[in-house]
Amino acid sequence: MSGMDQIVIEGVGGVGGFGCGVSDLTRALTGSACSPGTLALSTESGTVTIPAFRADVSRLEEFLPVRTLRRIDHFSRLGLLGSYLALADANLPEEERTRLGIIIASGYGATGMTYAFLKSLIDDGDICASPTCFASSVHNSAAAHISIQLGAKGPNLTVSDYHMSVPSALATARIWLAEERVQRVLFGAIDELSDLIGYIRYRTRGALPAAPMTPLRTEMETSIPGEGAAFLLLAREGAARGGYCTLDASTTGSLPFPGLPFPEPGLLVLGADGCRASGRRYAAVAQNARVACYTPLYGSMPAGPAFDLAAAALILKGGRVFPTPGGAFRDFPATVPAGGDPVGADRIACITLAGNEAYGLTTLGRLNSL
């Protein structure tokens, strides 16, 4: 994609365990307390309550009538709220919305509706299974609701690559803009913490204590499940009217370590989410780098890398690093700058690791005046 216009992040919107919108995210990043809530799960040994970063979507009523929301499920509400927040943040005129491209990344999709449909057919029989739940359980249901409410008739894509969903989908967003299919892409990542996902987390990682996440303490499992939506309004440089930073690259691949193609960023934002299995891989990647990690503010979820990008965009705009919640740990082989330190260079790279070899790497750059 050499020779293409730069891509600008014009607007940021997000809802998650930290709150709702850029102001809440900024407050959380600057060090305000951000405690997880809880999720009650039915288990074989009765109700178990696990810590969880839940997202409150009540502010969606600022953007859409309650009547419109009546038949829209939580997964799509997360996406709608993230969308409206990003568009409002960018101050995008209403008439520009119809020409947007939409790309959604989700690790697990509308699991609440998936579970509700299964429950309806188990409880009520094959003949009474819920058509509403079935129609809402498809992965692209949120993208559809967003396009309908915005009247966005451009290309519309949903991608599901579990923990690699965000960098994978971003690569396609960059291509759409490079090809001039559209002038702007509303890019969002959504994951909901349904009973189904909560129970699967409980079975795979156990009932963790309600202690803060410490993802840089790699010998411990400290992940807390999260949910939310993080949206970025991306624009071709020629169309952008300002914004946070540039989106310079997004790649995914499979590489043994060491050997990642880092572009010598001023800061490396780690997607480490307190999962012990991946913690050591992050430590290996981060060797001697300047790193930050903000997952303790929104929790562990496949959509998490989009929140990392939102945090990085805010850092590049403000020029100062936010503190890593919990700070550094002695054995982590990298420098963790204190809150308020200068970024140190014009670029921030955000990295996501999954499985034994997969990586996603997204690079953001400082925005010169447009």
Place this chain on the structure above:
Amino acid sequence: MLPLLKRGEVLCSIQRMSVAPIAITGMGCICAAGRNLPDSMEAILRGERNPAPPVRFASNHPVRYPVFEAAEFEAPPDLLRTSAFGLHAVREAVADAGLDRKTMGALRVGVCVGTTVGTVLSEETFCRGYLAGLIPDMTPIRRILRGNPADVIAREFGLSGPRQTVVTACASGTDAVGIAGSWIRAGLCDAAIAGGADELGRITYIGFISLMITDDSPCKPFDKHRKGLNLGEGAAMLVLASERVLRRSGMRARSFLLGYGSAGDAYHQTAPQPDGAGLRSAISEAMATSGVSSDSVAFVNAHGTGTPDNDRVESRVLHDMLPGIPFLSTKGYTGHTLGAAGAIEAVFTAACLEIGKIPANAGFETPDPDIANTPVREVTTVQGTVALSESLAFGGNNSVVVLGKA
């Protein structure tokens, strides 16, 4: 509503220039019509179709809706059936392209796969156990989480390029092919394996019945008495390559991916926009990027599900935008294979261009007065070097690829 077009005109709401063609060097397919592409093509040109009530799963629904299962295909126990279908089709496509693992290892090969169920945590046995307060076996959940179709293919062949699983419902397979073409043009990879895969199971079967869009008899796309779709399953994969790789690797182009377009209806979760505006935009973009005029179009492989709404909207758009050009639906031979459909229909389209013939639109007998045009009723010789394959999907997704003869 968008203006009507005369033949040869191209409308594009998004101004696009034509793009470089991408070579299709190999194709593979498995579906109810056959276990590979040559067998499937022979079967559909013979007019064979065998819809029947499902045998791989049971339902206590009083109506036994016919489906198109891929007979005698068994997935290994540790692999999702969807991913197993995908691998099966990839092996055929890679062999057809004359690629070996060493050559693929020396290239940056991407994988882009469309699916609807391949990444969904929809596991009935697990949920039954959970709802009953038991400790359900996690094996099926782990199988899903390890079974992302693009990952499975990349792992199996040791591919190092980008991977993406596209989940735009029934347009997924078409989108995956179009996106992979863009990856190659943008230099993200040298070559790509692109297509779609989907298995048929109880959840999908009951879900579509609940929506009341399934036909209790063999489906009849575009027919006056059409009542809905029959579900199917399978996969198709294409090996796509840049011109540079084509020269270097010794592969030959079987056909070309010339253009791709997609657009949203922004109208309804499950129903197409009545005037087909989204489909019109998708066709316009696909034609504009292909750089060909509609005079070159030999035929259109329509989405043609057999649902009253889809066929009415789609035929109206074809009548307005590509009048007089033969069209058909191949879903009468395969059923609606959802996320695989766009890919299966793309390989059928390319194969039909090669042989210069298209099959009859199975199930069509009685013209519908609401539909201004009729699909082909018998095996038809086609002239022209270009054909379109289109997909419409839940969520209002419309996607079109333009394929060209080598």
